[in-house]
Amino acid sequence: MNESFLLAATTAAWLGILTSISPCPLATNIAAISFIGKNVNNSRMVFLSGLFYMTGRMLVYLVVSVLIVTSLLAVTDISFFLQEDINIILGPVLIIAGIFLLGFIKFSLPGFGFSSKMQDRASRYGIWGAMMLGVTFALSFCPISAALFFGSLIPLAIKQNSNILIPSLFGIGTALPVILFSFLIAFGVKSIGRMFDKLTLFEKWARRVTGIIFIIVGAYYALIYLFRLDI
Numbered sequence: 001m002n003e004s005f006l007l008a009a010t011t012a013a014w015l016g017i018l019t020s021i022s023p024c025p026l027a028t029n030i031a032a033i034s035f036i037g038k039n040v041n042n043s044r045m046v047f048l049s050g051l052f053y054m055t056g057r058m059l060v061y062l063v064v065s066v067l068i069v070t071s072l073l074a075v076t077d078i079s080f081f082l083q084e085d086i087n088i089i090l091g092p093v094l095i096i097a098g099i100f101l102l103g104f105i106k107f108s109l110p111g112f113g114f115s116s117k118m119q120d121r122a123s124r125y126g127i128w129g130a131m132m133l134g135v136t137f138a139l140s141f142c143p144i145s146a147a148l149f150f151g152s153l154i155p156l157a158i159k160q161n162s163n164i165l166i167p168s169l170f171g172i173g174t175a176l177p178v179i180l181f182s183f184l185i186a187f188g189v190k191s192i193g194r195m196f197d198k199l200t201l202f203e204k205w206a207r208r209v210t211g212i213i214f215i216i217v218g219a220y221y222a223l224i225y226l227f228r229l230d231i
Helices: 005-018 021-041 043-074 076-101 116-123 127-138 143-159 163-188 192-226
Strands: none
Touching: 005 021, 005 143, 005 163, 005 192, 021 043, 021 116, 021 127, 021 143, 021 163, 043 127, 043 143, 043 163, 116 127, 127 163, 143 163
């Protein structure tokens, strides 16, 4: 595994983590934690539910990524352009994703709610219900998660020609808070509420720092590969 791919893999996992603690995805993760925490007296069930929830999220991102990346690379002309000139479009894409992360552009996307009916249905299936929630919540793309997934992860997967590992790491990252809090609930760790508050504060700064880095790196790529400047 070369350094470039290792950096891409780390970036994919970080993008997933950043997605998971962004306001909208964090709300769905909190709902999932609340659902999983109902089995607080069965630590094994709590932890397994967290793992199955993560698996559900990972599968959605994996399937969507495979379909998109494989479809694009299957078309000869598009494949040639992406493999040869992905750096040209990567600059503007990173800049736009960074602007979304900083909150300068906002829009709403249709999503899936967590109704009591869905909760009752998921409860009947135990850990498989947790996986169903993972799938459902992963499909609930919010502006930030959409910008990170379609604007950053997909170009990264194409650049590395990886439609399995890179998306999988992103999916695992999006479910890490649920895994963490499932572990804490399972083993009776107190003060979870304070940890949520700290996580929210961390998200604000992490999103801003990542947004700024995206814009800087995007501007560099644009100057080098799009405008052909020798820096």
